[in-house]
């Protein structure tokens with residue numbers, strides 16, 4: 001389990017991470033989403049004891065990353081966003097080297113390595129040189145490497161980047177298997193739908209701040225402060241605009257460029273208020289032709305909240 | 311003992327040896343090195359026997375030994391920076407360092423095995439050349455003890471320059487920077503110290519002749535500079551009268567080799583300590599939150 005407390009990271013005057021607070025329970029798959037430069041890798045590096053926080057700290061399985069990094073390392077498996085391999089190693093030698101780095105006895109390594117290769121579907125590549133593997137294979141090998149000491153917590157920084165759709169599906173399968181092994185997994189991505197499928201919980205981070213977190217539905221709720229109502233009127237568009245402008249729950253009215261009779265209303269009222277508003281609109285004689293609510297999915301919300309307010 | 315063993319016989323060292331010695335190039339290197347050393351010996355003996363009337367004497371033998379030793383020292387001094395200055399920064403550039411740092415390996419063990427594995431090849435070269443010294447023994451003039459002392463000088467020089475290389479490799483982001491700095495440092499030790507020594511000696515002796523009441527403490531400075539030079543220290547062990555005059559003038563009777571040995575051990579320790587401390591980030595965040603979970 002992971003507990004992040006007031007975590008802050010500054011580079012000079014630039015704040016990459018600001019007062020991050022987060023608790024991730026054991027066995028949870030937690031997805032970290034955010035645009036480029038949001039601070040995902042920074043958070044992960046601190047959790048992996050590769051970066052010292054400016055303020056605050058984090059606990060992994062009860063061990064403080066700033067005070068007890070050695071213990072933390074024992075409990076985490078880390079897959080960085082970018083990594084290299086020792087090009088003269090064969091796949092099994094590569095894993096053997098890291099196994100030895102965790103002081104796993106040779107005999108144990110001999111049994112674990114084939115199991116790990118099986119898990120990430122690389123069994124037939126045992127004797128291949130690591131630098132000759134494809135990118136997706138390297139990524140899976142790196143995941144196997146992170147599992148060699150059977151850590152309880154996995155920190156995966158964009159493990160699916162650079163993978164083709166098929167490899168993504170495979171990666172998802174592997175992660176599901178790991179979840180069944182009761183590992184706590186924290187994983188980052190820019191692509192929200194990809195995460196929402198495998199994650200129990202999500203955190204949205206932007207400009208170093210956590211702006212939402214919870215399970216997928218909660219997030220949707222938390223972020224969906226406003227909905228978009230689409231109203232088409234037959235005529236008298238000015239009258240309609242004037243009417244909707246008067247309602248305090250309508251935040252913004254957007255007249256469509258192509259279809260001049262279509263209005264997009266950013267609406268923040270409750271469903272009941274919405275019913276009242278529409279009743280009233282018909283009551284004052286606005287010729288409403290069609291009415292709809294734009295279906296928002298997580299991706300839209302993500303785009304909405306992270307658009308150009310840097 | 312177990313800890314010590316874990317420090318030296320560890321996966322990083324094994325990996326480095328495996329990767330470095332896998333290539334045929336390295337064995338070709340040793341072969342060429344021995345061929346050159348052998349050729350130098352033969353040429354020296356040939357010239358001495360053909361062009362002088364006294365043949366190959368024991369003093370010629372000593373000169374040959376000094377030539378070989380200096381040649382090897384030169385080799386060490388020029389190759390070690392190249393071998394060590396990329397050890398850590400190279401892994402950082404290849405993006406393999408982060409992963410290594412998240413393993414259970416201690417910083418001490420990573421730094422030490424990086425140092426040893428990179429100079430191991432040079433050590434192997436030196437050991438392989440030891441039989442060549444039998445030529446020297448054959449003609450006398452050099453005691454086995456002298457050979458071992460010389461070997462010790464070479465080893466210490468290698469370790470010290472190697473440690474400096476590893477240190478610069480740890481602190482600088484780029485191998486390029488670290489390599490240049492290490493070579494610069496090496497040039498200072500081999501050439502700069504001699505120049506600086508003569509400048510300071512002239513200044514101090516000139517100053518002493520001009521006025522009388524000079525504080526004794528300022529006199530040790532040229533000595534402190536000179537002990538940093540491996541070639542001078544090694545040469546002084548062949549010829550104990552070296553710089554005697556200057557040292558007498560300065561009032562120092564401590565042998566050069568003692569200063570050199572202590573100085574180089576100190577530099578090695580200092581560099582390694584810095585490298586070990588700087589390999590991983592210093593976690594100094596202060597929080598007032600009590601430990602939970």
Ligand SMILES: Nc1ncnc2c1ncn2[C@@H]1O[C@H](COP(=O)(O)OP(=O)(O)OP(=O)(O)O)[C@@H](O)[C@H]1O
Pocket residue numbers: 011014016034035036037038039040041042043081190
């Ligand atoms: N060493 C550094 N010095 C200065 N700024 C840095 C440094 N490392 C990261 N940053 C800055 O910190 C911010 C957060 O970076 P981080 O890598 O955590 O983002 P990210 O969320 O992982 O982005 P991406 O999705 O592109 O991987 C960025 O603005 C980045 O420029």
Ligand SMILES: [Mg+2]
Pocket residue numbers: 040041042081157
């Ligand atoms: Mg990142």
